[in-house]
Amino acid sequence: MTRPLLEVRELRTYFSIGRGGFMRRKSVLKAVDGISFSIHEGEVLSLVGESGCGKSTVGRTLTQLETATAGTAMFDGRDILNLTHAEFRPLRRDIQMIFQDPFASLNPRLSIEQMLAEPLFIHRLVRDRSEARERIAATLELVGMDAKSMNRYPHEFSGGQRQRIGIARVMILTPRLVIADEPVSALDVSIQAQVLNLIKQLQRDSGVSMLFISHDLGAVRHISDRVAVMYRGALVETGEKRQIFETPRHAYTRKLLDSIPRLEKRIA
């Protein structure tokens, strides 16, 4: 088998809670405590778990929004955890992140054009504004938005549309790895389905690799190739999607699957 695009080994991210100081002891929260996984080119790996299990911290550490305490993450042969912020900056084009809250993740003071043009100019992917506008228009259409929306501001859009804009901001850079942190959980049921379909479609068409972080087992089954189940900072089980959902080995995975309210019970 070829070398994976991303290979994470024994990743640990600890936070110190409370400022240690006079008469106070510093305590450590082990948000991520030694997890290993890999993602191949064009593959979707889901990280599933309940709130507080550390799954979001994994994504935030891989994008250097948090600092890793230990471990390695080889991306295309380079350890991205050892890079300084400045060294990591050019790599941000390849490693992009979709955020959960479509209301908080778009700067209210920037127009959609300003927002989408920013990464293009940072990474020198366009020469001038007209070229940027062309690319923005094409990307907006790719995510199912009208190209004219680039002249408007975030507050003019609904949650689903905002999340599409968030996805456009990611896809406009043609990244190689997308980290999607609960990308649909803030949306209404009917909008969730649209956005899940869109993410799946874009992933297929572009062949981008993806780390899909979610607590929603349905969404995970819909979108991923492989699944890693996380519990209290560690992975309890990793496997092919069908294996995880149909023949779960770990007791926690089984408990998780058993807890999903079923529709079919009554239908039968």
Next chain:
Amino acid sequence: MALLDIRNLDLRIARGSELLPVVQGVSFAVEENETLGIVGESGCGKSLTALAIMGLLEGSAVRIAGGSVHFQGRDLLTLSPEERRRVMGDQMAMIFQEPMTSLNPVYRVGDQIREAILQHRSMSRRQAHDRALDLLELVRIPDPVRRIDSFPHQMSGGQRQRVMIAMALACDPKLLIADEPTTALDVTVQKEVLELMRGLQTRTGMSIVLISHDLGVISETCDKVAVMYRGRIVEQASTSTLFSNMSHPYTLGLLGSIPATDHDVEWLDAIPGRVPTLDEAVPGCAFHPRCFAAKGSCRTVDPGAAAVSPAHFVRCHFPQGSSS
């Protein structure tokens, strides 16, 4: 006679000088010991309906424009605020989505439960304390003798929701209204809380109105379901009838939007478009711009509620399933 009988409830919200309809012609009944589920997306009016029943809309921008809410034979909308207060918390109680913000962070949970009891029952503080202890045991809080002196922030989300349920049950209400009680909780905790609610219902014989956006939760917990879209009940039936014979295109769309966990689907049958905002007027059926079955009359005529089978009502010109 039904315990709770709502007829043609109309709610309007004040926007500037206008009054925009947010809930229109909502009617349903809840029998004793029965669970009714109200399912719909945000802004469909399901929570406002609950607040109207509880009389919690006073002071908000929402007005009750018409209809009746009969509880044990009395129309709550005609009661004086004083009479109403006596019914609330005693005969009916409500629990909310966010158990952290519904509990006062500066009081111990035991004190809060005790206050809830003493507001409606005359007993000594000692007796109220014992009753609070019983309630914590009833909602299966581990080690209640110690937990009764905890502050809300010392408990997990699931435990806080159990405390909320204990407070709601303080006076053995006949009706419990639960507004998204498990949405903020993890699935494993959600399962426990739902099981707890079902168990309590069997024990006390109370009725429950469960409001949720999650069809799965509704299907596991409820005897009857009302599906709401943009302020109207678009489909209403017993849970088994609804899930075996879904008729409204919106209900079908909701079901198609949920990714299954027990088999693989290539693409989800998502409902296109988005819910129109309040000030966007939609002529005809409110769902027609997003509906796969919309034809000419859907764009002009608002369909009334019609029975496709006994006790199965659909608000649609072209109900699915039954005809095919």
Next chain:
Amino acid sequence: MSVPLSIALVFRRRALATFGMCWLLIVGIAAIGAPLLAPFDPLEFDPFVRLSDPGWPHLFGTDHFGRDSLSRAIYGARMAILIGSGSVLIALVAGGLIGMLSAYFVRLGHLLMRIVDVLMAFPALLLALVLMTLLERSVLNTVIVIGIVYATTTARIVFGMTLKLKRDVFVDAAICSGARHASVLFRHILPNLVSPMLVQASFIFAFAQLQAAALDFLGLGLPPEVPSWGNMLSEERIYVTRAPWLLIFPGALIILSVFSMNLVGDALRDNIDPRFKNDIAGV
């Protein structure tokens, strides 16, 4: 609210704020048109009309040098605007930068904010007095000193707001796009601070008036010959029984202007991002 403040929204159905704005406009007009509006030269002595009662031609009366009080009051509006805007500018630029940088760069923040804390331990007037005694009496120095005094409170407020904004997801998103620190600070965070800073500015403007008047009164502010409301109070204070109007007029002008600016500030505050409402509790 995510859209910028709209002036119409701020003043609609707010009679007091509208009154405040009108008064400030009058002060503004007086300041700009002082040479045309003032009936006499504010510096010209006239020994024949010392301490004359209000009446024609000296509407506000004259002081003990025989200078026309109305003319001095009109020129005083110039000083009021100059001192207000000057100290607002210094306080916002210096305080804003210190606050933003301290919140964004944690280590630097530990150092800078401790200095701010030390300065804030002094009561505002005392700090101004200490600084003024080190400097010469001049308009520029007065502006600088008052600016520094309010830069400390501004730094604290901006520090808190930037900490909140820094945790916002859109800042993470900007970082993930590859934005540099300068871009995150000035392109993503700063525009979100503009409306609350505007509110802060209006309060500083008001308090700077009081502060300047107090310095003048204590003989440490503007040079005595400069016509300012504070100097008018200070110079004529011994005539309070013989010619009370010499104190009543400038005193009323100070109170009215401070009050007006506060009313405008309150109205502005009601329209900003609710998250920041409690950060700006005056200066």
